[in-house]
Amino acid sequence: MNKITMENLGLSQRFIIESTSYTNLYVGRVISQYKDRYKVLTENGELTAVISGKFRFDVKTVSDYPAVGDFVMLDRNEETGGNAILHHVLTRKSALIRKAAGTSNEEQIVAANIDTVFICMSLTNDFNLRRLERYLGVVWDSQAIPVIVLTKADLCDTLSQKMLELDAVACGVDVLVTSSMSEDGYVSVKNYSSSGKTIAFIGSSGVGKSTLINRLLGENLLETQKTRSDDKGRHTTTRRELIVLPSGGVVIDTPGMRELGIESADLSKAFADIDELSTKCKFHDCTHISEPNCAVRRAISAGLLSEDRLTNYLKLKKEAKYEGMHSKQIEAEKLAVMFAKDGGMKNARKFLKEKNKIRQGF
Missing domain, CATH: 1.10.40.50 (Probable gtpase engc; domain 3)
Known part of the structure; x- marks a missing residue:
């Protein structure tokens, strides 16, 4: 991997200013989580981190814990043996939130500090305007900008009709039409990514999120699977992950979410x-x-x-x-x-x- 620049990872002036209030600590960005451990990227490479005892004591809700996309303050910025200690989460500029599973009704941060969220929906049996309205409400509430991505256009014989139906709910949101059969089907998506920008993909399993991300990466890094015979996708992505794009900026992949429980929506x-x-x-x-x-x-x-x-x-x-x-x-x-x-x-x-x-x- 080329040397990481925190600016390319999205470290803007607002985060830099906030980070200066913490002495003898270093900035990193959370790229994945597994149980109580976090993978964090710093300017000197990747670290494994755990949260400090004081942080754990101060936590009041699930959403206070670090999430993929968070900028955090660490006791080190390079590998020196053992786990780095994560002391603080910098104030999020945006957060994609869903209601946590179960009966607790707690908020779960799907991803943090996103600029653009691509809501992916295939033009086959996954096409559902009511679910799209739900996604739009949650994304607008996150403070990120939603973009609707319609996939599998090559399998749809009623594209013009579906676009008319979409006009009634899109309400000023950009709509992109892509096809996995076309080599340039991802170009319109690529136009939204650049150095310092964070994009994220959400949508049901099997609608083509991983295929689009692989095109942006220029390699088949993410596993893809065809949808089942009932047109419901298999859950290829099992956890959230932030990936650095070779063309600049980063992308966050999320597990397929056919339903999205909402705690708040715009x-x-x-x-x-x-x-x-x-x-x-x-x-x-x-x-x-x-x-x-x-x-x-x-x-x-x-x-x-x-x-x-x-x-x-x-x-x-x-x-x-x-x-x-x-x-x-x-x-x-x-x-x-x-x-x-x-x-x-x-x-x-x-x-x-x-x-x-x-x-x-x-």
Whole structure:
């Protein structure tokens, strides 16, 4: 492997500034995890690390633990024998979150510090608009940018019809059409990768994520398998892994997720059409079920919005604990939860103020 530069791994100025508050520690990026051990890349190579006792004592939730893609502070940046000690996780700029398996309802970080998330969906029996809406809500909420990648175009005879259906839910999201039969089918995906950028792939098993990543790598590093006869994929990727791309930047591969339990979602972006229509309803807390002068119901009656899309919107809103709230209330609730242990809404407002300054270039 060529000498690693932390800038190519995505170490931006914001992380560098934060890292200077920790003396005698070095920056690394988590590339994989196995049980209680982490593989971490530093400018001097790969290390195996374990978290410090103090870190473990301070952890309050599962999502506080290091995740693939996290920038972390270590006691060393080169192999000197034994495990490196991981002391801190730098503040994530984005985090793809799913509800952990089981009944705990805890958050699980799928990947951290991502710039672009490719939502892969094949144009065969995997094509499912309702599941896509779920993915879009979660990705928008992560602070990363979603891009829809339609795979296996060579196996689809109704591409134009499916693209029309997709128009109703894409809401300003780029849509790429690829085919494993075409040597240049991955070029449109490659255009999103560059030095310092982190891209990630999510979607059901067997839709072609590993094939696309292998094309980006220029070699068959990841195992690929054909889908089963019922068009459901085999789980080729079994755990999350960050891989350095030869053309610059990094990619995070994730296990196939046919369903994605959500803890929170940005429904105002994933369902921007319904959110906009809601502002025209007679009642600001309209449920879009039976209230008079409901703009959403009028759009359905006029054939401008599907009943299935509204049903899925209400389902996801309930699942994400936002039932009965409009977009501003949802945003306030998310911020209140985010800053609950750090001073509540006062610090939330300070966070938003600083975030706006950064966006405006101050």
